[in-house]
Amino acid sequence: MNASELGLPMAVPAEGLPARVRIHEVGARDGLQNEKAVVPAVVKAEFIRRLAATGLTTIEATSFVHPRWVPQLADAEQLFPQVSDLPVELPVLVPNARGLERALTLGARRVAVFASATESFAQANLNRTVDEALAMFEPVVTRAKAEDVHVRGYLSMCFGDPWEGAVPVAQVVRVCRALLDMGCDELSLGDTIGVATPGQVSALITALTDAGVPVSALGVHFHDTYGQALSNTLTALRHGVATVDASAGGLGGCPYAKSATGNLATEDLVWMLRGLGIETGIDLGRLVATSVWMAAHLGRPSPSRTVRALSHQEQ
Known part of the structure; x- marks a missing residue:
């Protein structure tokens, strides 16, 4: 499938937006960790290779969490060597010092820790308070930086929590500052249950920059539970x-947030960015074909509207 034959949107650039966006692809980790069936490592590796061939430059590969908690990613040691030769960044999730050591042993150069903005989710996901989780991450981040490894800090429940409701902006800012102060290179602001609206996104990013957090250190991670992921993304871009x-x-959602639906589809994002004249370096045709291929392995159609529209056009 040739991207030039897809009937792509007309590019109409808008003022005040980035000229280029880096897409941090999470399907191979965040997506597949929520599958009921375990996808074989060889299929995961082929998925990552196909994603790399689309022009994606950052593909989150796996998680070095204990297999008891995420059995779908228990094959991290088998998978990572199968893709480590790819000329792309391959971040991996490390929940603790043991996970970091496993990742470093295999040559990982980009890792991520997974914190929470709320006490309820910290307990559900990590069995710790927010501050106890931060204390657990600090030596992990310090060790990673000593090895000159890039560290991303994920922050869940930035906009709403299924147990606590709306999350105060100041609470999110505090945890973001703590992650940056301990050495994280970038932060990913997560709307874990998909309840954010553009006003909330604007308020949080404004508060973070007012608190001295550089916007260059921020990424956004939206779920599409209420169909707001693209509008929230556009707000962040602005x-x-x-x-x-x-x-x-x-693909994906959050196994500990029952109301969460899938992540923002990469194809839907690329379609919007193309229409805004924003560069991504991604071949949308190849990306759609890759998602159709993976959907066949999973035995169900892709939930991405763009995948459905463009793969239907091809038939």
């Missing part, structure tokens, strides 16, 4: 954010 998390085919 504030200068140029890193956006997305999942090929719209």
Whole structure:
């Protein structure tokens, strides 16, 4: 499938937006960790290779969490060596010092820790308070930086929590500052249950920049539970954010947030960015074909509207 034959949107650039956006692809990790069936490592590796061939430059590969908690990613040691030769960034999630050591042993150069903005989710996800979780991450980040490894700090429940409701902006800012102060290179602001609206996104990014957090250190991670992921992303772009998390085919959600639906689909994001004249370096045709291929392995159609529209056009 040739991207030039897809009937792509007419590019009409808008003022005040980044010229280029880096898409942080999370489908191979955040997407597949929520599958009921375990996808074989060889299929995951082929998925990552196909994603790399689309022009994506950052593809989150796996998680070095204990297999008891995420059995779908228990094959991290088998998977990572199969893709480590790719000329792309391959971040991996490390929940603790043990996970970091496993990742470093395999040569990982980009890692991520996964914090929470709320006490309820910190307890559900990490069995710790917010501050106890931060204390656990500090030596992990320090060790990673000593090895000159790039560290991303994920922050869940930035806009709403299923147990606590709306999350105060100041609460999110505090945890973001703590992650940056301990050495994280970038932050990903997560709308874990998909309840954010553009006003909330604007308020949080404004508060973060007012607190001295550079917008260049921020990425956004939206779920599409209420169909707001693209509008929230556009709001973040208008504030200068140029890193956006997305999942090929719209795979994934959050296993600890029952109301969460899938992540923002990478194809839907690329379609919007193309229409705005924003560069991504991604071949949309190849990306759609990759998601159709993975959907066949999973035994169901992709939830991405763009995948459905463009793959239907091809038939």
